[in-house]
Amino acid sequence: MEAFDIPALHALCIELSIPGPAAEACLAQAASAQAAPLLRHIPALLDASRAEAAMRELQAKCAPLSPNGLLELAVLLSAALEARKHYAARGVPDDVYLATMGCFSRFLNETHRWTGRWQFDRGFWVWRQLCGRLLRLGTLEFEALPLPAELAGPLGAAAGAPALSVHIPGDAMCMPETLHASYARRADFFARDGALPLTYCRTWLLSPRVKELLPPGSGIRNFMEDYTLADWDPDDNSGRLWLFGAPGIPDAALPERTSLQRGAKELLLQGKPLGSGLGLLKL
Structure with missing residues (x-):
């Protein structure tokens, strides 16, 4: 690809519900003279063995040109246009492609x-x-990867074994039926010789401290019930951002819009991080 396909990018922005101001700025960046050479990174971004390194190189080149990341976004959406062909060649339906690439609008928002x-x-x-290493199947995302060595012991499996890491998008609906529909769909894409890889999740949503703050039947409790806790980190506080969405705000000023926020804020004011848990899927 030697130049940005602006009409195709515009159409994809509409399909993915990219917010209007971000889409306009992104397309303007794509039309600039400095942008076209960055497209050479796209083949590597579509190759699972090279994508992470290619992403770092692209970010290093885009940062001084576009501190708000919207030039980088233009390149990534151009890569998403190409990825659509790769998904189709793998037999991944277009609705799964669109759900997976929906991450762009979700992150911007x-x-x-x-x-x-x-x-x-x-x-x-x-x-x-x-x-294509990560797909959104219904309400959850599944990332296919070799099992990291540091998780092998707690999960009782060999390091490097085929595994699926579960991710919970910010707009996930955690009713039992929607969760189980996502787990059931795994087999369509990740089963090998009739068997599914070990499926695990490492998240603040599995922290025992968080569980104590939740009533039975809540969405997060529904999610927790499908996992056997294999390990937990009481010092991890990464969940603070996802629960409060308030980077840089002191703990005392955190919002208290929900009972979970109120309980979590009380923990933080006591000097206790939210923690995170490592769970093995039971289903």
């Missing part, structure tokens, strides 16, 4: 909600979607 600015800051993550 999340960051705007947190900061009040239209910027793209998740390039470190979306190479997974572009190369």
Whole structure:
């Protein structure tokens, strides 16, 4: 690809519900003279063995040209146009492609909600979607990868064994039926010789401290019930951002819009991080 296909990019922005101000700025960046040479990174972004390194190289080149990340976004959406062909060649339906690439609008909206600015800051993550290593199947995402060595012992499996890491998008609906529909769909894409890889999740949503704050039947409790806790990290506080969406705000000023936020804020004010859990899927 030697130049951005602006009409195709515009059409994809509409399909993916990219917010208007971000889409306009992204397309303007794509039309600039400095943008076209960056397209040479696209083949590597679509190759699972090279995508992560290609993403780092692209970010390094885009950062001084576009601090808000929207030039980077233009390249990544161009890669998503090419990825659509790769998905189809693998037999991945277009609805799964669109759901997976929906991460772009979700990330833009999340960051705007947190900061009040239209910027793209998740390039470190979306190479997974572009190369097809991660798919959204219903309400959940599944990332195919060799089991990391540090998780092998707690999960009782060999390091490097085929595994699926479960991710919970910010707009996930955690009713039992929607969760189980996602797990059931795994077999369509990840079963090998009739067997599914070990499926696990490492997240603040599996923290025992968080569980104590939740009533039975809540969405997060529904999610927890499908996992056997294999290990947990009481010092991990990564869930703070996802629960409160308030980077840089002192704990005492955190919002209290829900009972979970109120309980979590009380923990933080006591000097206790939310923690995170490592769970093995029971189903």
